[in-house]
Amino acid sequence: xxxxYIPLGIFLVLGVFLAVGLTLxxxxxxxxFIGKPAPAFQLSQLxxxxxxxxxxxxxxxxWLLNVWASWCVxxxxxxxxxxxMARRGDLNIYGLNYKDQPNDAKGxxxxxxxxxxxxxxxxxDGRVGIxxxxxxxxxxxxxxxxxxxxxxxxxxxTREELNGKLLPMIKQLEQQG
Amino acid sequence: xxxxxLLSVLVLSSLPVQAKEAQPLxxxxxxxxxxxxxxxxxxxxxxxxxxxxxxxxxxxxDLKQQVREQLKAGRSNDEIVDYMVQRYGxxxxxxxxxxxxxxxxxxxxxxxxVGGVLILLVSxxxxxxxxxxxxxxxxxxxxxxxxxxxxxxxKA
Numbered sequence: 471x472x473x474x475y476i477p478l479g480i481f482l483v484l485g486v487f488l489a490v491g492l493t494l495x496x497x498x499x500x501x502x503f504i505g506k507p508a509p510a511f512q513l514s515q516l517x518x519x520x521x522x523x524x525x526x527x528x529x530x531x532x533w534l535l536n537v538w539a540s541w542c543v544x545x546x547x548x549x550x551x552x553x554x555m556a557r558r559g560d561l562n563i564y565g566l567n568y569k570d571q572p573n574d575a576k577g578x579x580x581x582x583x584x585x586x587x588x589x590x591x592x593x594x595d596g597r598v599g600i601x602x603x604x605x606x607x608x609x610x611x612x613x614x615x616x617x618x619x620x621x622x623x624x625x626x627x628t629r630e631e632l633n634g635k636l637l638p639m640i641k642q643l644e645q646q647g
Numbered sequence: 648x649x650x651x652x653l654l655s656v657l658v659l660s661s662l663p664v665q666a667k668e669a670q671p672l673x674x675x676x677x678x679x680x681x682x683x684x685x686x687x688x689x690x691x692x693x694x695x696x697x698x699x700x701x702x703x704x705x706x707x708x709d710l711k712q713q714v715r716e717q718l719k720a721g722r723s724n725d726e727i728v729d730y731m732v733q734r735y736g737x738x739x740x741x742x743x744x745x746x747x748x749x750x751x752x753x754x755x756x757x758x759x760x761v762g763g764v765l766i767l768l769v770s771x772x773x774x775x776x777x778x779x780x781x782x783x784x785x786x787x788x789x790x791x792x793x794x795x796x797x798x799x800x801x802k803a
Contacts, residue, residue, distance in 0.1 A: 499692060502736045569705065596709050603734035605692035605706055 497606060503619045508535070508611065509601040513591035516567055516575055523564065523591040525617055532643045533562035534636075535611040536587070536627075537599065539570040540578035542607040548626035549582045555632065556586035561640065565590035568599045568607055612636065614643045682715045685724055689714075689731055690739050698741060 508525045515521045525535075536552065538545045555561050565587035567575045572592060579585045593599055602611065612621040621639055623631055686700035693704040699711050710731070717727050731739045743749045783791070 496695060499738045500736055502733060596706075600709060600713060600734060603736070605735065 498624050499605075501603060501622045501624075503603060503611070503622060506619055508613045508617050508619050509598070511591070511593075511598045511601065513566075513593060513598060516565070516572055516590035516592050519592075521589075523589055525613065528562070528564070528613070529617050530615050531562050532615055532640055533564055533613050535564050535566055535602075535613060537566045537568050537602070537604050537607050537609045537611075539568045539607050540574040541570065542568075544626045545608045546582060548608050549586070551627050551629060551632060552586040553583055555627075556584075563587050566593050566598065566602075567591065568593050568604060569596040570594075612639060612643075615646070678715070678718055681724070682711065682718055685714050685718070685727060686711050688728070688741050690735075690741055692735055692739065 510525060512522050512524045515523055536548075538548075552563060556563060563586055567590050570592075572594075575590070575592075591598070596604075602609075606624055608626055610623040610627055611619050612623075614620050620643060621635070623636070627636065683700055687698045689699045689710065691697045691699045691702035691704055691707040691710075693706050694702050697707070699707040699714075713730075714727055717730065722730075728740070737743060737749075743752060745753055
């Protein structure tokens with residue numbers, strides 16, 4: 471009797487859906503920013519408040535915007551990877567110090583092995599963070615030469631993420647005009 | 648007197664430091680009610696099963712403040728919701744918009760209900776048809792007669 475197989479079939483279909491659901495990370499919310507221009511900002515630099523950073527100044531470069539803070543625990547896990555990236559010398563890594571005290575931020579960098587950033591923008595009140603839809607620090611945006619966001623990493627950059635996704639994408643974007 | 652001046656200078660200079668935490672901007676109760684109603688429609692992405700009205704996360708407080716400021720600046724609810732969706736995606740909405748990707752979500756319960764009613768109707772009709780066709784066929788009658796006959800023969 472084929473009728474008896476209907477509940478079994480429904481069970482199998484449900485099982486497959488639930489199994490796939492278990493492998494997804496609920497913190498990775500699809501970002502609406504991919505393919506959109508990086509939101510504009512003009513912020514002071516951590517090392518020298520007189521100087522500013524703006525995405526406009528970085529047009530023509532492929533660059534990473536890494537959102538971090540001294541109060542962010544996961545940033546500690548990410549920091550060695552960022553330092554490794556900085557040692558390569560061919561990547562432009564800019565920091566967005568999100569809702570942090572400048573002195574805490576400087577102290578944290580000194581304590582955790584150094585500063586991997588070309589420059590750090592200070593987002594003291596978190597408004598630029600909101601414009602970039604930041605909800606879980608650390609987050610990293612990959613921005614191309616035209617100033618368009620190409621990729622976003624939510625949470626710490628792992629070596630897997632770096633070698634498997636970020637570096638190949640950067641290489642490809644560098645080659646484009 | 649000099650001490651009094653010194654004291655007031657000290658007190659005043661410490662005020663901006665304390666004022667860092669964002670204070671509720673809207674003391675206007677009507678605006679605050681609108682801000683609260685809107686905050687209950689928006690998901691806090693840090694603690695995903697709470698609205699930004701319920702959540703005590705820093706980001707939720709900041710976003711609530713954004714809602715207040717924008718309402719005060721005269722923006723409509725739709726404009727503010729658009730502002731949030733632009734930054735945080737559709738996931739920020741507790742009440743998903745009706746669009747191609749959410750069609751099944753919205754129509755799902757109705758489809759299930761209609762499907763269930765259809766299955767019920769068909770099975771009821773089948774059962775009624777079976778009950779109606781309960782007239783015994785010629786073959787059944789002859790079989791019954793044979794059985795009865797054999798029973799009588801057995802008794803005899």
